[in-house]
Amino acid sequence: MHTRRSPLILPRPLQERLEAAVQAFVSADKRFDADFAAPCGEHAFIAPDSVSWQVFKNPLSLFVGGVAAVILELAEPRVRAGVWGQSTFRDDPLQRIRRTGLSAMMTVYGARSHTEKMISRVTAMHARVRGTTEDGRPYRADDPELLIWVHATARFGFLEAYAAWVHPLDKIARSRYHHEGIETARLYGAHGAPATQEEQELLFMTMRDRLESSSVIFEFLDIVRSVKLLPHSMGGIQELLVKAAIDILPEWVRERLELGEAWDLRPWQRLAVQRAGAAIDRIPLRSAPAAQACRRLGLPEDYLYLAR
Template structure:
């Protein structure tokens, strides 16, 4: 399908809002169009470049990934006790979103430097989980789980709401994340759909219910991530994320149908996600990274 370009004033407004989300005070400035010619961790013809350009799938997938993270007691304590989810959820969303964009679209040198910084911060995070186990944020098992939940969340959101991916494409998406996983220290992260299924089965017995999951969902429903008029839509996207929770994990967390999409809402979310997939934003990391590599800005929309 061809790219959508909105009428001039509306296109400029959307471009400005999208650029501002990743350029808020306190965030480092990243120029995805520089250095000219420098490749990213994954190539421009990758499936990852197409998945991560879609803001609707990213929002849904990101929330789904955090639900899975918070199901693991040690990860839950690390995230909830050492990050700003409760005090500054939108700031946290922006930082996480920028990190994802740099990992996929940033020049290799930029991505490597950012990931090294994350690793240094992780090395200082330790504590005791609510089940009594001690943890360290740079524990490989925990890094593997966090990386896997992100891979599942983003890929599954695209598969469910943008377009179905074949088994080969799903394997390809996992494999494309291998280098970033290694740099983050997730040395046993899955590189295929089968490996993800095996990891999920092995981890399920270690997951526990917690009110933190429901607190997180409430925060995400109410946080001013979208304009006030779009808050009902935001709540729908959070419900879509709940629907992505694998059934075995949903059972552990007591996430039932009340927390997921209501009748007819899946079609609305799908229509929105597919429309977002066609919206061409020249200010987006995807377009800017294409320009960096000497490709047309609309390379990914052709």
């Protein structure tokens, strides 16, 4: 990993507004146990000095990476049928986005016992989701092949968003990152999920001919551009972040999904996203899962921001 820069100290009113926004995001879903600060001393599945702990602390790249991951999921017809046809995304997109983001962060920062319970609930739900695609292909949400694709697209999205819009990652860091996600992938049932950058690239090429454009993808993009996810003062950046998500997709994926020039970022927009991503990466937020997890393990709240 790169050398960490010193934390960025904001004026108190601005810091408090950001903390309130993060707290609202973390605690909004009462059905989700989002206490990352307990039990005291209990380790996560991934260590604090990992690449994943750095990548997942950045809210901007998490949003961008999450959007990119969902685009890739919806490009696979069986996953699309399960995600779009048998979920609450259309009815309550904000709550679904929150729950998906918190689940991802739980696998990185959550205490092992909490993470195991969450994954157990999710796998039980997956076991009940099955159906048929529009062209008659049966699917099951607990199909190992589909679980591997969902895991791989999520890990791809968060990694590439961080590398593109926050800080570049070298080959060693990328390999560590992929390996760090394997244990929780297996708990989800995604046995055989990519453990290296090369394995992920091979999986993407294997899936190439199965991915397809769909009106559902564009409906999803319309939702995430307009849903009130960010504070009102930051609302203007949300559409840029959706375009930033499309920007990190492989060029051949964009071509297959018909995500053309209309989704390109202008040079000044690209620079704005990069500067925002780099700045946010230096702002410790004590209500965020990363800081909560540090407190749980007896580490300084700004542990992930200290140079070493």
